[in-house]
Amino acid sequence: MDIRGAVDAAVPTNIIAAKAAEVRANLVNWQSYLQSQMISAEDCEFIKKFEVANSEEKQIILTKEGHQCAKTFLNLMAHISKEQTVQYILTLIDDTLQVMSEMMVEDIL
DSSP: OOHHHHHHHHHHHHHHHHHHHHHHHSOOOHHHHHHTTSSOHHHHHHHHHHHHOOHHHHHHHHHHHHHHHHHHHHHHHHHOOOHHHHHHHHHHHHHHHHHHHHHHHHHHO
8 A cells, every 4th residue: 555545544534533522522411311301310320420431430330330331322322313412422332342342352461
């Protein structure tokens, strides 16, 4: 692959990473979704705790509450249709998958 091909291959990743960073910067007001009864109190509590956790804290949460994490993500995706919020949830899911892959690597080593 010549240098032009390498640059072309790198651009989509940078665009996606930039979009993900933009989406992460727009925090969701979960309380308003709770008040409008679009999400449950359990899901609201979990997602608010999970989104502010760092990578190590997320690993602990996933180890202890992995089932709740999956349930919350599914519930949010099923009940929320606002594009910006759906993008945010998908970004959180992607972050979660990255944390889980780190956990798997640590287990292997």
